[in-house]
Amino acid sequence: LWRVGTETLLATLHGHSGAVYKVCFTSNGSHLASCSADGTVCIWNMESGCGFSRCVATIEVGQGGGGAVWSLAFRPRDHQFVAVTTDGSIKIWSMDSFCEVAALECDSEFPLDFREVSWSPNGAMILAGSTDGKIRIWRAEAPYTCLL
Numbered sequence: 167l168w169r170v171g172t173e174t175l176l177a178t179l180h181g182h183s184g185a186v187y188k189v190c191f192t193s194n195g196s197h198l199a200s201c202s203a204d205g206t207v208c209i210w211n212m213e214s215g216c217g218f219s220r221c222v223a224t225i226e227v228g229q230g231g232g233g234a235v236w237s238l239a240f241r242p243r244d245h246q247f248v249a250v251t252t253d254g255s256i257k258i259w260s261m262d263s264f265c266e267v268a269a270l271e272c273d274s275e276f277p278l279d280f281r282e283v284s285w286s287p288n289g290a291m292i293l294a295g296s297t298d299g300k301i302r303i304w305r306a307e308a309p310y311t312c313l314l
Contacts, residue, residue, distance in 0.1 A: 167179065179198075179200070179208075179210060179221070180221075181200065181206075181208035181210075181221035181224065182200065182202035182203075182204050182206060182208060183202075183204045184202045184203030184204035184205075184234065185202060185203040186200050186201070186202050186203075187201050187202060187203065187234070187235065187236055187237065188200070188201050188236070188237050188238060189201075190238060190239060190240060191212070191240070192240045193240065193242055193243075195212060196211070196212055196213055197209055197210060197211060197212055197240075197261070198210040198212050199238055199240065199247055201227070201235035201236070201237065201238045201249060202234065202235060203234040203235075204228075204234070205226060205227065205228030205233060205234055205235060205251070206224050206225060206226055206227065206228070206235065207224070207225045207227050207235055207238055207247070207249055207259070208221035208223070208224050208225075209221065209222055209223040209224075209225070209261070209264070210222060223264050225259060225264050227249045227251060227257065227259065228251040228252065228253075233251050233252035233253050234251065234252045235249050235250070235251050235252075236250050236251065236252060236280070236281050236282070237249070237250050237281065237282045237283045238250075238283065239283055239284045239285050240261075240285070241285050241289050241306070242285060242287060242288065242289040243289055245260065245261050245262060246258055246259060246260055246261060246267060247259050247261065248270075248283050248285065248292055249283065250280045250281065250282070250283045250294060254278050254279050254280050255269060256269070256270040256280055256283060256292070256294055257269050257270070258270070258292075258306075258310075268308070268310050270292065270294075270304050270310050270312070271310075271312065272302050272304070272312035273312065278296045278298065278302070279296055279297040279298070280294045280295065280296050280297075280302075281295055281296065281297060282294065282295040283295075285306065286306075289306060290305070290306055290307075291303050291304065291305065291306055291313070292304045292306050292310075301314070302314060
């Protein structure tokens, strides 16, 4: 972590055993998440006084055959995040329990290779980009319908 404007190194975060593919902050800046080739998402507490050098939660998102975690994004209200793994699965996770909330599915005649995922600004939709050149969109509430 670097302080903008002063080029001061604040901390080096250690929590993954593989390459880190993406990092993102919650909208209020209280937490940072990182995803990795090791199949995990690390959650870091960024509030002052908590220390930046350790991961406060490690979630095994890609374990059980899911593989590496390509991408993740926080829901604008910050109580959930969504992650996509190298097997193409897209799952919503709770920031309260660090448990899986839902797995998103989309009808397709062949397996989809998702690489990027994002929430809409209002938190009502989840979007995922695939290597087939298309973007899929889901409702972000049960029953998590694939809209496109």
